[in-house]
Amino acid sequence: MKFTLKIWRQDGPQDPGGIRTYELDEVSEDMSFLEMLDVLNEQLIAGDEEPIVFDHDCREGICGSCDLMINGEAHGPEVTTTCQLHMRSFHDGETITVEPWRATAFPVIKDLMVDRSAFDRIIASGGFVSVNTGAAPDAHATPVPKENADRAFDVATCIGCGACVAACPNGSASLFLGAKITHLGELPQGQAERDSRVAGMVAQHDHEGFGGCTNIGECTSACPKGIPLDVISQLNKDLRTAIKHGH
């Protein structure tokens, strides 16, 4: 397969950056999107050019490192992570535009790589259970109704990739927040810190410069893990309860 790639190149945080166009031939349809970029990078290195910087780690769709805006869609046209997206999802001869996540809270480090430590700081402001809840076998000691366990597990699949922020017209991270709040809020271990958790995480979210949610729903359609929009309602409900309790 042959592609015309329009890729965002930016030397560093201060560089204004811009789109550069590359031609790539003999791409296998079974390559992942990242492998295709690897091939392009080898070509660039061979030509004594600076390779394109992009984030990746596990390449198994579970770490949340890869983060590319492909043709205006977070992680591209399929509901999956960029590493699990294959070139067969595009047609031969297609022009593909690749950009980094665009959010003030996710500043560009270089080219397609952004700094997502804002998410880490949000987690550090409440997205945890402070006490040791035991090792894996101890999980059986605390019964959890199946309905709660299912919901907690479904939203715990959030890998913190930031696609929700990238897709949101408001640049809000409410889906990420909601997933974390709902995950711990559904479990007995998460109850003691439930109020302080939501208050702390929302305050940090706003402090980082993410936008406010207007329930448009682009986040949930971009989410590679299919986190549903009702976690944002849960987030608002928990926040309301926390405010009522004096937070």
Next chain:
Amino acid sequence: MALTGLIFVGYVLAHMYGNLKAFAGEAAFNGYAEHLRELGEPLLPYSGFLWIARVVLLASLVLHVYAAVTLWRRARAARTTKYVVKKNKHSSVSSHWMRWGGLTLLLFIVWHLLNFTVGKVNPQGGPTNNPYQLMVDSFEVWWLTLIYLVAMVALGLHLHHGVWSAGQTLGLTNSVRQRVLWKRAGLVLAVVVAGGFSLVPISVLLGVIS
């Protein structure tokens, strides 16, 4: 945003009910306008209820616009570099029209109050102290009716997303069933309110009400 929005939903439903009195004739329509002023008497003074409603609505409007401007500014600050290519995948048209549609409604409200409440402009030069005649004279002018119909499209879109969004903001849509319920409520209210309001101007233009 959600609470003031729901106040407006209650208000437009009551307003639409009053407008539909036009189909019952001049006496019923003007009588209703008079009853609104007498509502709550003798506990409240003449026009007392109306003034309470006006104060509540004005305060809601100020808060609603303030919240909207804050969200708009936050959104602009949250993404200063725009995407070269950006697709919207599954979001509704109404959700993308909240800001410009809301601004359209704000301008419309100013015009609407000048037309019927504060200024009482009769475009045909007829009486201005007779609500029924003022309404008929206004809607017989095609471009005035058109302004109102455009505003009703904006209102319908605003309600379609706004009602469901209010449910989300208030934390009342925590399951698939609740989500579907609130989305349906938004659609039904949008169709009923925008449709109900549009009936009167269209009927005047077609000569059903004269």
